[in-house]
Amino acid sequence: MLVSSSPWLSEEIPADARVKIHVLPPVSGRVGKLSEHPDPLVQAGLLGQGAVLTTSSHQVLAPMSGKVVACDPLSYSFLLHTRQGLRLTIAYGFDTARLMGEKCEFKVRVGDQVKAGQVVLQINPVWLKRQQIPNCCTVTVRNTGKLRALVITSAxxxxxxxxxxxxxxA
Known part of the structure; x- marks a missing residue:
């Protein structure tokens, strides 16, 4: 199981990698690097390494199968522990705490096992945009210690x- 954290991972595929894990997008959208996110903490990688999607999706899906270990309506986010040992944080928007979880509806509970592609969170992107919440969704890996590289799709x-x-x- 992968459990610790480390500095930035390589963006190049290691020639001798023994483990290769694909992470699916939780929403449809335009792919970007975390450096494009409006939150400086996300940009700096302090919340993990991964990618950001610009989206208008109203449903956020599980990017992999695993166990939901946290659902946070204030940050419109959830934490997923995958069967492969990844700890993923999936979050919609930025600066959402001021909304007090309004229009944030979880379709699962903490402790539930989910399958890749299962709806976990339903939101209202039009309403959030009116509240000046950016229509972005981040997927970050929290435990990168045993990983060697994280390569974002070229699509x-x-x-x-x-x-x-x-x-x-890895």
């Missing part, structure tokens, strides 16, 4: 269950 647009958002190598 500009991705859709859930058809594309890979990024691949991690």
């Amino acid at each position: 500009r647009q991705v859709t859930p269950q058809h594309d890979t958002l990024f691949t991690v190598y």
Whole structure:
């Protein structure tokens, strides 16, 4: 199981990687690097490494199968522990705490096992945009210690269950 954290991972595929894990997009949208996110903490990688999607999706799906270990309506986010040992944080928007969880509806509970592509969170992107919440969704890996690389897809647009958002190598 992968459990610790480390500095930035390589963005190059290691020639001798033994483990390759594909992480699916939780929403349809335009792929970007975390440096494009409006939150300086996300930009700096303090919340993990991964990718950001610009989206208008109203449902946020599980990017992998695993166990939901946290659902936070204030941050419109959830934490997923995957069967492969990844700890993923999936978050919609930025600066959402002021909304007090309004229009944030979880379709699962903490402790539930979910399958890749299952709806976890339902939101209202039009309402959030009116509240000046950016229409972005981040997927970050929290425990990168045993990983060697995280390679974001070269595709500009991705859709859930058809594309890979990024691949991690160990």
